[in-house]
Amino acid sequence: MSKENPSQLEKLLLEGVENNTPDEIKQNKIFNYNDKNKFTFTLTKEIVDKLELEKWFEAYKKEAMVSTAGIRGPQNVLYPHDTRFPINTIGITLATLAKALVLKEKYPNDELVKLVGCEVRYNSKIYLDIIARIQSALGIRTLVPKDRQTIPIWLASFLAFKLDLVGGEYITSSHGISVKNATKDLNNQGSQFLPDESLEFVAKIEQILETVKQNGEYKIEFEASQNELIDEDTMAKLNNGIDLYVEYLKNGVANQNNVELIKKFNKKIIIDAVGGAAYNTLSKILDKLGVANNFVWLNTQEDPFFHSIGKDIKDGKFYDWSLDITVVSKDKCHREYFPVIETLKYNEKLKDYPIGTVCLITDPDHDRLSVVQLEDIKNFDKIKAVGVDTVKLDDNRLLCVFSANQAFLMIMDFWTHLLKDNGAFDNHKRFIVKTTASSKTWDEWAENNGIEVINTPVGFKEIANATKKIEYQIEKGEKDIKIVDIFGKTISLGDSPRMIFGGEESGGMIIGSEELIKSLGNRYALAMREKSATEAIIVTSALVASLDVFLWEHLSNVYTKNNIVAKFDVREDIAYYNESEPNIEKLKEAKLLGEGLRTKNDIFYLALAIAKYENKITLENIKEILSSTFSNLDFSRLLDVKFVGDGTYFDFEDKFVEIRPSGTDAKTKAYAGGANKNELLDFAKTLGNYNGDLNETYKKYINEDYLINVKEKSLEIYEKFAQTDEDKREFKIPNYKNTFLK
DSSP, X not given: OOSSSOOHHHXXXXXXXXXXXXXXXXXXXXXXXXOOSOEEEEEEHHHHHHTTHHHHHHHHHHHHHHOSSSEEEEOOSSOTTOTXXXXXXXXXXXXHHHHHHHHHHHSTTXXXXXXXXXXXXXXXXXXXXXXXXXXXXXXXXEEOOGGGOOOOHHHHHHHHHHTTOSEEEEEOOTTSOTTEXXXXXXXXXXXXXXXXXXXXXXXXXXXXXXXXXXXSEEEXXXXXXXXXXXXXXXXXXXXXXXXXXXXXXHTTTTOHXXXXXXXXXXSOEEEEETTSHHHHHHHHHXXXXXXXXGEEEEOOSOOTTGGGTTEEEETTEEEEOOSOTTOOEEOTXXXXXXXXXXXXXXXXXXTTSOTTOEEEEEOTTSOBEEEEEEEEGGXXXXXXXXXXXXXXXXXXXXXXXXXXXXXXXXXXXHHHHHHHHTTOGGGSOEXXXXXXXXXXXXXXXXXXXXXXXXXXXXXXXXXXXXXXXXXXXXXXXXXXXXXXXXXSOEEXXXXXXXXXXXXXXXXXXXXXXXSOEEOTTSOEESSOSSOOHHHHHHHHHHHHHHOSSOHHHHHHHHHHHTTOOOOEEEEEEEEOSOTTOSOHHHHHHHHHHHHHHHHHHHHHHHHHHHHHHTTSSOHHHHHHHHHHXXXXXXXXXXXXXXXXXXXXXXXXXXXXXXXXXXXXXXXXXXXXXXXXXXXXXXXXXXXXXXOOOOOHHHHHHSOGGGGGGHHHHHHHHHHHHHHTTOOOOOOOOOOGXXXXXO
């Protein structure tokens, strides 16, 4: 069991796992990952064949090519060596070994230092131990938090850059369901691996398996769990990196103005640390900034079941909605509701807090932020008119649920006004970096404020990659820095640009720095490489403290002052199977079928975009195809159809719609933004749920054989985009002699 007194829901989950794990798997760990002494694991051909590791590897390789946020998947939460699941101890072992061997080949004569961290998910400490021990056995010094404590993903990323490490690993599955886990691989910049970086170590796994096939075995060394190369002392000396991060914050969002605003605010702001891991780090940061007393906390206890948040019983079985509070479902009467918010139990937990109280919700790896506020139910119609969703708590109160699109618009507007007020705004050309699926309001706001917009594919590593391309040109001394975004637009940024904001609609953001951020080895960055809910919480708290109106009223004012038309955003999430199915064989079968449905939907739209890109069809042809397929929708104002790195983007005169297949699961996401919410919902639901069948009009313009290779063509287009203006700065491992790492 995960703890002494699991809840009834957690018991239901764990009983399902126990009952669906064969005795043979329970009893055969392959190697004893609980043995803390030094040992050698011999991977034999018999083990590879018995565990079908080559089959596992093919799925892992496929995921590495398209993954947007680490190579994720479900695990057996009770028996993590179960190789029927994508994430398991053998898989972690092979991936760690492969990544270490790649680094040893790249830097054969240098001291290699990496960092490994994790949040609260099941088996994370086991995986952390495996990673650290294999790396140290190969001579790689591995920084781990003191006493193997949890840390946020952004802190691992920050330290990889700040300390000039060769990279890092972070064990998380973000806001995904409890049984999922993953390793997010961080390069020397602290950025998540792009696909070409992942494929380097994937090729090395293939070599290892080939060696086993040819030689019959491959020996893998595990150092003792406590050895001099697994370095807790350095992290203890650094206060797990908190002191360095506070220094960074004080030069940015935690400047004197914002800290004073928070200190003087006469209401408490609530932080809900879902999963509990955020509390360990953020509470210490707030204390060092002198604002800890301005906040109250929910869910400070670390819990891999996330305090039952997002968990449910559906059709008599355990069901996990994930921790995404924006997920919408329908009840038995077909009325829409927010199932994750229901499980937060704010009707009880916030009953004694006054109207106007703001609650800031973060996830287990503490990189995403959601903003909610208590309001009087009498203002429902006004709030709805602004486009803010609400949840009824009781007869008198509502919970205003702000999407990241709405919350982040207010944040970037607030930050811009601060820069203008202190006279700094005009010192540099300003830009934001956003994903294509994020709000059209951000583009409209930026245009009104003379700020350039760089659009990227979905995934925070794409935001980081765009930022690094700009930094590279700054360091080269370019007088007119230019960058091409995923729409093919060339954006001119002058010679010394600064980022106002980088973010995505799924709740992750960073604020750019006025002074370039410097690593200990004198590398420079415009912004950090990972989204940070700590940055978001501090700047949001300062925003809230600065207002004399409710957030929904302030949002309405931002829309008005910036002439924003496309005020509404919707997202339709289509899951093709139940991720909570405890029987792994049924889960795999359902996922495989779901992936087929997801792919068929994706290819239907992708082929239109690629065919237009190759000048095989015209926009008018596409309008005819779509109009004949979706007779209930109006495509007369369609301006363009583009492949945007991981999805298909429909640009209209008055809105956008993007259909994007999940890179990690059998899901489709349909996004839409514009001026008419009901119309947006119609487009997102209709296009997102389409089965992908081709009608005669489609076939008239696009031969069915053409669809076979469009995915491969799209990957080539993405690769060309990723390499345009590529950051070619070489990382040279410093001499750590006179640093924190001496």
